[in-house]
Amino acid sequence: MKKTGHEAHQLEQLLGKYRFTRPVPPEVRDSIISAKKDRYLSVIKTAGVFTAVQGAFASIYFALKKTGIGFTIVKVIAAGMSVLTISIGGYYAANALRDRFFPGAENPASDTSRPDSGWVDEIMLFDGRIIRGAIISRGEPYRVRTEGGIMLIPRKQIKAVRPLTGERAPAR
Amino acid sequence: MEHRTGVLLSKKEREFRRSYSDYHAMVLNALYLRVGNMEDAEDICHEIFVSYYRKFDEVRDARSWLFGAMKFCISNFYRKKAGADQATIDINNMEDDINLAFENGERDLRIIINEALEHGENYKDEKDRILFDLVAINKYTYEEAAKELGLTARQAFYRYQQVSRRIVDYLNKRGITRIEDLL
Secondary structure (H helix, E strand, O other), rough: OOOOHHHHHHHHHHHHHHOOOOOHHHHHHHHHOOOOHHHHHHHHHHOOOHHHHHHHHHHHHHHHHHHHOOOHHHHHHHHHHHHHHHHHHHHHHHHHHHHHOOOOOOOOOOOOOOOOOOEEEEEEEOOOOEEEEEEEEEOOOOEEEEEEEEEEHHHHHEEEEEEEOOOOOOOO | OOOOOOOOOHHHHHHHHHHHHHHHHHHHHHHHHHHOOOOHHHHHHHHHHHHHHHHOOOOOOOHHHHHHHHHHHHHHHHHHHHHOOOOOOOOOOHHHHHOOOOOHHHHHHHHHHHHHHHOOOHHOOHHHHHHHHHHHHHHOOOOHHHHHOOHHHHHHHHHHHHHHHHHHHHHHHHHOOHHHOOO
16 A cells, blocks of 8 residues: 555655655565564563563564554454443343242243143154143253143154144143 | 552553554664664664663653653764764754755755644644654555554555645645645
8 A cells, every 4th residue: 555645745755855754775674563572572571571471462462563453353352242241241130130020930032832822732753652731842852841740852753743722731 | 569450461561562562663763774774773772672661650751752862872872883072973963964954945944844743733643643754754655654553554544644634734834835836
């Protein structure tokens, strides 16, 4: 990127004409940029404050500085972590409040049960058994509330599910 | 024992590292251009920054302090090297010598341009100033200056254009309305 605006270009010419410019040769510029971290470590060693932590931080610091975008990324990560921390904290706080004020309530988003719908399903298994109950979740395994309690049924054992109407779901 | 924040680096160490990172190239460029070789420039630069670290808590204006230390160290360097008398070497007069190369109106113009470059309000912050020095004076590319200052090349370009515009505005206010007439 060496596209300079009109004003900046004229100003550079002016500085050149009035001998303000003091160009540094490219190889010297390279040397100055590339050995910056080593020179810094040398300075703090002479000053007597070098530690392994200093060295590690300096390596990261100067590496990030060279990229130019390093600090931006670090800031984005820090901001993301803050948001995540606040979100997780908020989630747990909301759950704690719900448990305190509505002790019996469950989180509707995490539970697909239909406790009060009165819906009953008939689940036929490949081994011929038939189970009646309310399907709480259709994950792996299926969770079914039956008269005898909650059953876990592996999905691959289920042959068919037939909803039954007019029957009450087993009590909780 | 120095106060440390947590188990990591003390505030002084962090601020010194930041300051070192910002001024390192500027100081080393100036030294190289004055002593003429990189080895001597590095030695003097090392000496300056070690002193800077030791005096860090007392330094109010880093730029002034570093340039003051640089003049002192360069004087010492030449005195040791040539066995010359201190009075024969005066770094402060170097700029004046350049001014003397210009006559009358030209000299006044140079003084005004110098004022524009020194005028603090033309730079949003110290990083702007260092960036301008690196690109306009020492002819660093935007990429190189950006690496030195922890910016992207695009940020360096944008900042440089802004500073140039402010300096041109300053020159306009001082009566230099058409730079092209001076070229």
